[in-house]
Amino acid sequence: MTSTLFSAITLSAAIDAGAFGPRDRRRVLLVSNNSAMPEFATPVDQVPGFDTLAPRFDDVISWNAEIAPLHPSGWEPRMEDLPVWERMFRDRWGLGDEPVELVTESIAVPPARSLAAIFFDAVVTVYSDGLMSYGPTRNALPHGIGTKISRQLHLDLVPGLEPQLLREYGVPAEVIPDEPFRSVLDKFHAGVAPAIAAYGDGLDGAPIIIGQYLSALGILTDEEEDDLHLEMLRGTAARGHGTILFKPHPGSPVRATERLSAEAARLNVRLLIIDAPVPAEAWCAAIRPELVVGCFSTALVTAARYYGVPAAAVGTGLLLERLKPYENSNRVPVTIVDTTIPRLAEDGTLHEPRIGAGAIAAELVPLVAAVTYCMRASARPDLRARAIAHLDAHQGAELTRYFKRRRLTTLDLPGGLAQSHPRVLNSVLPRSSRRRQLAIAALRRAEQLRARPK
Numbered sequence: 001m002t003s004t005l006f007s008a009i010t011l012s013a014a015i016d017a018g019a020f021g022p023r024d025r026r027r028v029l030l031v032s033n034n035s036a037m038p039e040f041a042t043p044v045d046q047v048p049g050f051d052t053l054a055p056r057f058d059d060v061i062s063w064n065a066e067i068a069p070l071h072p073s074g075w076e077p078r079m080e081d082l083p084v085w086e087r088m089f090r091d092r093w094g095l096g097d098e099p100v101e102l103v104t105e106s107i108a109v110p111p112a113r114s115l116a117a118i119f120f121d122a123v124v125t126v127y128s129d130g131l132m133s134y135g136p137t138r139n140a141l142p143h144g145i146g147t148k149i150s151r152q153l154h155l156d157l158v159p160g161l162e163p164q165l166l167r168e169y170g171v172p173a174e175v176i177p178d179e180p181f182r183s184v185l186d187k188f189h190a191g192v193a194p195a196i197a198a199y200g201d202g203l204d205g206a207p208i209i210i211g212q213y214l215s216a217l218g219i220l221t222d223e224e225e226d227d228l229h230l231e232m233l234r235g236t237a238a239r240g241h242g243t244i245l246f247k248p249h250p251g252s253p254v255r256a257t258e259r260l261s262a263e264a265a266r267l268n269v270r271l272l273i274i275d276a277p278v279p280a281e282a283w284c285a286a287i288r289p290e291l292v293v294g295c296f297s298t299a300l301v302t303a304a305r306y307y308g309v310p311a312a313a314v315g316t317g318l319l320l321e322r323l324k325p326y327e328n329s330n331r332v333p334v335t336i337v338d339t340t341i342p343r344l345a346e347d348g349t350l351h352e353p354r355i356g357a358g359a360i361a362a363e364l365v366p367l368v369a370a371v372t373y374c375m376r377a378s379a380r381p382d383l384r385a386r387a388i389a390h391l392d393a394h395q396g397a398e399l400t401r402y403f404k405r406r407r408l409t410t411l412d413l414p415g416g417l418a419q420s421h422p423r424v425l426n427s428v429l430p431r432s433s434r435r436r437q438l439a440i441a442a443l444r445r446a447e448q449l450r451a452r453p454k
Contacts, residue, residue: 001030001104012053013181032063032072047277049191072111085118108139128154130298133163135332136376160360164372168379189285210294211248228315232293237267238348247274296337312344327375366390
């Protein structure tokens with residue numbers, strides 16, 4: 001199953017790398033359109049260049065059409081209906097009674113979780129979801145699904161950093177080699193060349209701004225997201241670029257770009273809005289931009305990793321502050337980009353990343369481990385000692401940038417708030433927390449002992 005073009009390309013690279021052995025079984029690709037309004041978004045199998053990926057599969061089926069009018073991200077079958085759904089899909093897809101292997105992305109949420117529940121006896125392979133593979137499993141999996149997952153395939157986007165996804169279930173991680181991925185991208189680029197050429201000549205080297213869909217997720221307001229894109233535009237223009245490309249996120253709703261276009265006119269910059277459903281990686285292969293700018297898009301890492309294109313980040317500090325709850329699955333991707341990608345200021349200055357390529361093992365690995373523990377402490381108690389060691393060694397600005405005092409206090413970790421009164425605990429720990437109740441009782445007992453006459 002795939003829901004994005006990047007995922008389809010990654011899956012194709014895994015197939016070419018031999019991750020699924022010889023083609024001696026039928027391969028069915030389920031395409032799921034998970035955008036907020038699927039009716040207005042182009043499905044993966046209808047975008048330019050998909051024909052370069054399609055030959056790897058015997059059939060391509062729309063998951064949206066199979067469960068219509070239900071939305072893929074919101075539908076999960078009832079437990080008692082699972083056998084009925086399995087029989088129906090086996091019949092519709094011609095699967096017979098043969099064993100099924102599921103290859104999915106984002107197993108912790110629908111639609112992948114729904115599919116795994118329906119085909120309960122199937123062995124499951126999970127493949128990379130970009131930078132999110134380096135973070136913890138966002139939700140606990142339903143009973144039994146975690147034991148069916150045989151492996152997790154991922155691109156080596158940050159060499160030296162190992163994925164935390166599905167580690168609590170003992171799932172081994174396997175790297176998809178670089179060469180098959182580059183080969184798939186090169187062939188895909190050839191397939192989308194006409195769509196790219198339609199934007200005209202003279203684009204070689206032009207920087208690309210990668211849009212996000214943060215307002216659609218409720219992380220930023222529409223105005224704040226526009227301001228973020230304006231900051232990217234000003235910083236890029238300040239570096240002397242006369243032509244700039246803006247690529248909205250494929251999952252974002254249709255949005256007006258009047259403010260961005262007006263600002264480009266004020267800056268005397270030629271701005272091209274890329275509305276064709278062509279991934280940023282294909283644009284990097286086609287025009288070799290001098291700079292790729294974004295917030296925390298995986299495209300920033302793939303541009304630098306596979307094409308040597310300089311990348312710059314804008315707004316990661318704001319996102320680290322705004323992501324709620326703390327266990328938001330975007331937190332580790334934002335942390336990785338914030339620490340390893342140069343930051344672009346509005347005056348065009350590029351600030352060096354906090355963690356260089358030579359310090360991944362020494363600095364980024366323990367940071368991600370500590371953030372992972374704070375996000376899913378109950379699922380990853382094995383990381384507690386590493387989290388304590390990292391927090392003991394890093395106090396001050398870094399601690400407050402990547403960790404929340406309330407979360408550290410709740411987990412009894414270094415850097416938490418020092419409690420001296422029950423009212424402080426009331427504001428820091430959840431009302432239903434057993435730790436809070438015990439701490440309040442201990443403080444009151446201590447106050448009683450201090451108040452006794454000597």
